[in-house]
Amino acid sequence: MAYFSNPPLGDSLEQVYHRHHGWLYGWLWRKLGSREDAAELAQDTFLRLLSGKPADVLQEPRAYLRTVAHGLVVNHWRRRELERAYLDALAARPELETPSPEQRALALDALMHIDAMLERLPAKVRQAFLMSQLDGLTYARIAAELGVSERMVKKYMAQAMLQCLLLNIQ
Structure with a gap:
């Protein structure tokens, strides 16, 4: 439109x-x-x-x-x-x-930045990152879940970790 x-x-x-x-x-x-x-x-x-x-x-x-x-x-x-x-x-x-109200505000701001970063990631990169960080899955298990090689999961994780570093949250 x-x-x-x-x-x-x-x-x-x-x-x-x-x-x-x-x-x-x-x-x-x-x-x-x-x-x-x-x-x-x-x-x-x-x-x-x-x-x-x-x-x-x-x-x-x-x-x-x-x-x-x-x-x-x-x-x-x-x-x-x-x-x-x-x-x-x-x-x-x-x-x-x-935490104090100031610490809460900083934490919520950080969460918003992380959420926005995750939304910008390609779907499989985001899924691999969340499976690793939140679910504690091994790369082998993530690879099986996503139907990709373990090497690809490592690439996904490197891509996601780079974006985390680029956030520069204080």
């Missing part, structure tokens, strides 16, 4: 915002069930538009806004899911080991 046209159509960002913000907010509210989250993601959607293509070349503003907003909703849900899993893991720890 073409979201942009070559000749400008004349709508400024302000016009696009005034014409479509209410609709986008309503669409997000129905998706998220939260007025606060809908307002935040609507603003983020327009910020993406502001930093991307000029609004005056949008041919289908609602389709473009919905596509951008959908990506933000997916990221929002993924972040919530990671936060929930992290908080569940924290709840299982003894209270003396509970």
